[in-house]
Amino acid sequence: xxxxxxxxxxxxxxxxxxxxxxxxxxxxxxxxxxxxxxxxxxxxxxxxxxxxxxxxxxxxxxxxxxxxxxxxxxxxxxxxxxxxxxxxxxxxxxxxxxxxxxxxxxxxxxxxxxxxxxxxxxxxxxxxxxxxxxxxxxxxxxx
Numbered sequence: 332x333x334x335x336x337x338x339x340x341x342x343x344x345x346x347x348x349x350x351x352x353x354x355x356x357x358x359x360x361x362x363x364x365x366x367x368x369x370x371x372x373x374x375x376x377x378x379x380x381x382x383x384x385x386x387x388x389x390x391x392x393x394x395x396x397x398x399x400x401x402x403x404x405x406x407x408x409x410x411x412x413x414x415x416x417x418x419x420x421x422x423x424x425x426x427x428x429x430x431x432x433x434x435x436x437x438x439x440x441x442x443x444x445x446x447x448x449x450x451x452x453x454x455x456x457x458x459x460x461x462x463x464x465x466x467x468x469x470x471x472x473x474x
Contacts, residue, residue, distance in 0.1 A: 332454050334390040337398045339447065340405040342387035343440065346427045347412040351419070358425035358434035365433025372432060373442045378450035385430035409444070413437045 350357050361369075371377055416426050417437035425434035432443065 332390075332451060332458065333395070333402065334393050334398050335384060335388050336448065336451060337393070337402045337405060338390065339385075339388040339444070340402070340409045342385070343444070344405065344409050344412055347409075347416050347440075350416055350426050351412070356420055356424055356426040358428050361425065361434045369429075369432045369435060369439060369443075372446055373435070373439045376442075376446050376449075378446050382431070387430065410441070413441050 346357075371379065414437070420426050420437070422438045423436050425436055427440065428434050429440070429443065435443065
């Protein structure tokens with residue numbers, strides 16, 4: 332699960348790098364389904380349970396140590412690149428498509444990652460405490 336979050340951050344970084352490289356927003360026109368999904372996740376702050384993960388964020392078996400050691404840095408890079416796009420294109424301009432939610436602005440991307448992290452918070456805490464997946468506290472997240 333930590334790898335899933337890590338991959339969602341690296342996927343976002345790659346997408347925003349493409350936006351910066353192109354010098355313009357790459358978002359498509361939102362469909363009604365995109366607007367509804369974005370309203371639920373970003374507007375209401377609710378990540379529906381049982382939602383399928385986009386392919387880019389499906390765990391592939393990266394070494395756990397790599398994920399643990401790099402996830403904080405990836406979050407910082409992601410925040411910086413989102414801020415850079417926000418400064419370049421504005422807060423409300425749709426800059427990049429999310430694979431499920433569709434076109435979103437930089438600020439919507441930031442909020443989506445917050446909601447997504449909170450969605451996995453209970454599982455993160457369970458892993459940290461050596462929960463049902465059999466992990467020992469010393470092999471999981473550190474404060």
